[in-house]
Each structure stands twice: as C-alpha cells, then as structure tokens.
Amino acid sequence: MKLSHPSITLVSFLSLIFLSTISAQTCQRTCGKQILTFPFGSDPGCGDPRFQQYVTCDQQKLTFTTHTGSYFVTNIDYANQVIYISDPSMSTCSCTQPSKGFGLDWDAPFTFHDDTIFALLDCSVSSSPIYSLNGLYGDGNNSKVPLCDNQGTPICSYLYSCTPISTINLPISTCCIYAPVNLGPSFEMDLKKLQCTSYSGFYSFNGQDSNPENWNYGIALKYKFNVNNEYPITCAQCERSLGVCGYTGVYNSFICNCPNGLNTSSNCFFGASYNNGLRLLPLKNGAWLMYILAWALVLVLL
Ligand SMILES: *[C@@H]1O[C@H](CO)[C@@H](O)[C@H](O)[C@H]1NC(C)=O
Ligand SMILES: *[C@@H]1O[C@H](CO)[C@@H](O)[C@H](O)[C@H]1NC(C)=O
Numbered sequence: 439m440k441l442s443h444p445s446i447t448l449v450s451f452l453s454l455i456f457l458s459t460i461s462a463q464t465c466q467r468t469c470g471k472q473i474l475t476f477p478f479g480s481d482p483g484c485g486d487p488r489f490q491q492y493v494t495c496d497q498q499k500l501t502f503t504t505h506t507g508s509y510f511v512t513n514i515d516y517a518n519q520v521i522y523i524s525d526p527s528m529s530t531c532s533c534t535q536p537s538k539g540f541g542l543d544w545d546a547p548f549t550f551h552d553d554t555i556f557a558l559l560d561c562s563v564s565s566s567p568i569y570s571l572n573g574l575y576g577d578g579n580n581s582k583v584p585l586c587d588n589q590g591t592p593i594c595s596y597l598y599s600c601t602p603i604s605t606i607n608l609p610i611s612t613c614c615i616y617a618p619v620n621l622g623p624s625f626e627m628d629l630k631k632l633q634c635t636s637y638s639g640f641y642s643f644n645g646q647d648s649n650p651e652n653w654n655y656g657i658a659l660k661y662k663f664n665v666n667n668e669y670p671i672t673c674a675q676c677e678r679s680l681g682v683c684g685y686t687g688v689y690n691s692f693i694c695n696c697p698n699g700l701n702t703s704s705n706c707f708f709g710a711s712y713n714n715g716l717r718l719l720p721l722k723n724g725a726w727l728m729y730i731l732a733w734a735l736v737l738v739l740l
Contacts, residue, residue: 462699463682463695463696463697463698463699464481464483464484464684464695464699465479465480465481465483465484465485465682465683465684465695466480466481466484466495466682467682468480469495469498469499469500470495470498470499470500472500472511472513472514473514474495474500474682475516475677475682475683476663476669476670476673476677476683477489477547477661477663478493478500478514479493479682479683479684480494480495481494481495483684483685483686483693483695484682484683484684484695485683485684486663486683486685487685487690488547489547489661491503492504492543492546492547492548493511493521500514502521502523502659504540504541504542504543504546505541505543506538506539506540506541507525507527507538507540509523509524509525509526509657510523510524510526511523512524512656519660519661519662519663519667520551520658520659520660520661521548521658521659521661522641522656522657522658522659523656523657523659524655524656524657525537525540525639525656525657528540528636528637528638528639528655528656529559529602529603529636529637529638530600530638530655531597531600531602531603531650531651531653531655532600532602532651533602534559534602534603534606534636535636536635536636537629537635537636537637538628538629538630539626539627539628539629539630539632539637540556540627540637540639540657541625541626541627541628542625542626542659543625544625547661547662548659548660548661549625549659549660549661550621550625550657550658550659550660551641551658551659551660553641553642553658554639554640554641554657554658554659555590555593555615555617555639555640555641556615556616556617556627556637556638556639557590557593557594557597557613557614557615557616557637557638557639558586558613558614558615558616558627558629558632558634558637559597559603559608559612559613559634559635559636559637559638560606560608560612560613560634560635560636561612561613561614561632561633561634561635562612562633562634563609563611563612565633566614566632566633566634567585567631567632567633568585568586568614568616568632568634569585569586569614585614585616586614586615586616587615587616587617589615590614590615590617591610591615593615594610594613594614594615595610596647596648596649596650597613597638597650598610598613599650600650600651612634614634616637638655639655639656639657640653640654640655640656641654641656641657641658642654670683670692672692672694672704672705673692673694675694675704675705676694676702676704676705676706678705679694679696679705679706679707680696680697680706681694681695681696681697681702681705681706682694682695683695684701686701691703694706
C-alpha cells in the first residue's frame with residue numbers, strides 16, 4: 439500500500455500541531471502591548487524573583503503593587519532602567535480628585551527617578567507638618583527640613599492655572615512641591631499625615647514648561663539588576679536562544695524557560711542540559727514518543 443504525498447504532509451502537519459499545543463511557554467514575552475524581558479516576568483517563576491512580587495501581569499495588564507495600592511505600568515524604558523506607572527487616584531491638569539498618597543515598599547527594588555516631581559495639593563496651611571518649623575519628625579533643630587521646594591513655586595502656579603484646580607479657588611500657598619528626596623526613609627507620601635487632600639505627579643514637562651496640559655503625569659521609578667547593576671550573563675544567553683529567564687526552587691535558582699515549555703539551567707540551544715534530565719532536543723519525553731510513532735506510522739504505511 440502506498441500513501442500519497444498529501445497524507446504524509448498531513449501526518450507531519452498533525453504531529454506539528456500536537457507538538458505546538460503541548461509546548462506552551464509558561465513565561466510570556468509580552469503583557470498586553472508591553473514587551474517583557476528580565477528582570478520583569480509575566481508569571482510566578484518568571485523574571486527576577488525580587489521583582490515578580492511587585493510587577494505582575496494581571497489579565498494582560500502589567501501591574502505595579504505597593505502597600506498603597508495597585509498601579510498600571512504605562513511603559514518600561516529598558517535602556518535606561520526606568521519603569522513608568524500611573525496612579526488612578528492622582529490629579530492632573532484635567533481632573534482633581536482626593537487621594538491617600540503613594541508609597542514604595544521599603545524592601546522593593548525600586549527608587550524614585552530624579553525626574554519625578556510631586557505636587558501636594560490643597561494642604562492645610564495651619565496644621566500640615568510640611569509647613570511647620572518642627573517638620574514631620576518633631577525632634578528639635580535637626581528636624582527643620584524644608585519639606586517644600588521653594589524653586590517649585592512656578593510649577594504650583596502652572597498647576598493652579600488648570601481649570602479643575604483653579605475652580606476650587608485655593609491659595610497657591612496650599613500647594614507644595616515635594617521632591618522624592620524629601621520623602622525620607624519610608625519612601626512614603628502619606629497625604630493624610632501631611633494633611634493634603636490630593637497630589638499630582640509628573641516626570642516630564644514634555645518640552646512645554648508653561649503648559650501643564652501637556653506634562654507627562656505619572657511616576658517614574660528606577661531599578662537595578664543587582665548590586666553591580668550588571669545584566670546576568672546566563673540570562674542574556676537564555677534570551678539569545680529565545681528563552682525567557684526565570685527561577686525555581688527554594689533557592690530561586692536560575693532557569694531558562696524555553697519556547698517548547700521546558701526549563702533548562704543554561705539556554706534553549708540544542709544539547710543544553712534540561713532540568714528533567716533529558717539531554718536531547720528540547721522536546722518532552724512524551725512528545726518525542728508521539729513524534730517517533732507518527733513517523734513510524736508513515737513509514738509502515740509506505
Ligand atoms: C518551567 O518554569 C516555569 C517558571 O518557573 C514553571 O511555571 C513551569 O512549570 C516549568 N515547566 C516545567 C516543564 O518544569
Ligand atoms: C536650635 O539651634 C539654636 C542655634 O543653632 C540653639 O540656640 C537652640 O538652643 C537649638 N534648639 C534646640 C531645641 O535644640
């Protein structure tokens with residue numbers, strides 16, 4: 439019995455479909471439109487374990503979480519190692535709204551980017567600690583920290599020219615430009631404690647200093663790969679072989695999650711050593727069996 443060419447093509451086509459269905463790569467390369475590479479990961483076990491708990495892919499939306507809430511990641515600048523987030527409770531030139539503030543977790547691998555400027559809005563001039571001489575911490579002379587940046591007064595004027603803010607008709611003295619350097623060791627902007635009702639944050643004037651409508655609102659955060667800020671070589675090699683960097687086990691040891699769904703301790707190129715001990719092509723044992731059976735069937739039928 440002789441099989442025609444189309445049948446052989448069909449069998450190999452079916453085995454290919456079979457292979458691609460079992461070979462789902464756990465770690466995704468994108469989350470929505472955002473490209474994901476190290477140190478960020480789509481799922482637990484992907485990316486760098488230090489980052490995974492703070493940046494997660496939630497229903498194709500990249501989310502940044504701190505003790506103050508969850509925020510959308512609007513962009514990641516991998517070249518400059520900056521992550522941009524937006525806080526839905528933040529006020530902008532087009533809307534003002536109350537907010538509880540924003541804070542970073544002290545143990546999270548992020549710091550405020552120097553470009554980030556916070557404007558505290560509608561602060562109580564009589565009772566807010568940002569205006570009192572004893573400052574926030576109230577421990578005598580050392581605490582006389584200038585919490586508002588006087589150089590920032592023009593920023594307050596521009597913000598107060600925005601219609602939603604101007605209609606509240608507040609004196610400009612209730613606006614405080616609060617640079618991240620003032621946020622102190624707690625990385626915290628607690629508006630209740632500071633007695634302000636809302637805040638605005640932005641990271642660029644977008645080339646139009648006097649036009650707050652076009653400023654880039656949001657928060658820019660810096661991150662580092664490690665203490666030396668070096669991209670891990672094993673991860674770079676894994677990515678070059680189309681793998682996604684991840685981690686596993688109690689020691690969070692490095693794994694390379696390959697396009698066929700398998701994990702290796704090095705990279706996805708032919709001959710790499712696999713976690714499950716298979717040292718052949720990057721296919722699961724069962725997949726190999728089915729593949730060989732499919733071709734045996736073709737040969738028998740020939
Ligand atoms: C590969 O690693 C990922 C991330 O750690 C994990 O979710 C997945 O189950 C692993 N796959 C295999 C086949 O071990
Ligand atoms: C604060 O500093 C001034 C002079 O530097 C000193 O005279 C004063 O006693 C200090 N006050 C306190 C509470 O330490």
